[in-house]
Amino acid sequence: MDDDSPLARWEQRTEIPLFAASLVFTAAYATRVLAVGLPPFGRDLCAFVLLALWALFVVDYLVRWRLSGQRWWHFVLSHALNTLVVVLPLFRPLRMVPLYEVIQRKRGEPRLALHARVISYAGLSTVLLGFSGALAVYQQERGAPGATMQTFGDAVWWACSTLSTVGYGDIVPVTTLGRVIATGMMAAGLALLGAVTGSFSSWLLQTFTREGDERPPGS
Missing domain, CATH: 1.20.58 (Methane Monooxygenase Hydroxylase; Chain G, domain 1)
Known part of the structure; x- marks a missing residue:
């Protein structure tokens, strides 16, 4: 374009x-x-x-x-x-992410390397998605029969364990819509974790390859 x-x-x-x-x-x-x-x-x-x-x-x-x-x-x-x-x-809070791209650009060129940008975007997306997801699930779980999510702090803890794919199981959604939201957050957590892990691994491989090429022959 x-x-x-x-x-x-x-x-x-x-x-x-x-x-x-x-x-x-x-x-x-x-x-x-x-x-x-x-x-x-x-x-x-x-x-x-x-x-x-x-x-x-x-x-x-x-x-x-x-x-x-x-x-x-x-x-x-x-x-x-x-x-x-x-x-x-x-x-909708993820609509903030494109502004980060604008801030990181100078004279039409990214100021950060691709790997750093992917990790930065994934980190920002995780924070925004975790906060909005905690709000959405808490809204559904609050006051529901048998709910283990009693406070917003519980919702934040649940969102952190869900997005990190740890899933302790101490707090789980019991409503139908809460579980639907949880499913979406689990999928997003896997995607974000994969993006960060893949970018970091690629950066390490490029770094090791570059250092190997720069090493003097016979050393």
Whole structure:
């Protein structure tokens, strides 16, 4: 894609506003879930903010699709993050990740090596996904019969053990939707762990190969 294309210009102009929208979305969602004593007006306001930001993400998604000139399904498959942001609320905080790419670029070139960028993106995605996943599961598990997740701290502990693929089993979701969310987080945890492990292994191999090539003959 050419840097001067309409889609590239749209992405450059909207990254920071969408980053701010993701922050507001996360704050409104966290307030709605964690603020137990929130008055009805506050809950309605949070719901309105969440709905308005979802509409904003949908509009951005449609504009990107139209500017790309691609067929619908090709665009959906080639822009997985944007698709997840629109379809699944759990992944909307991940809309912050593309801004990291903008920050790490200088004069059109990445400031970090590919391996470092993959590890950085995976780490940032893990934190955002863990926090939003803990919120989503806690919202479903709170007050459910037989629930072992009693506090948000329990939810954070569960999210950490789930994303790290450890799975101690001391805290498990008991609701249907909670288990569905847990399944998605387990899959995401495996993908993120694989990305970090693969990138680190590749970096080690390249480092050892480069040092071997630089070693003087006969040493």
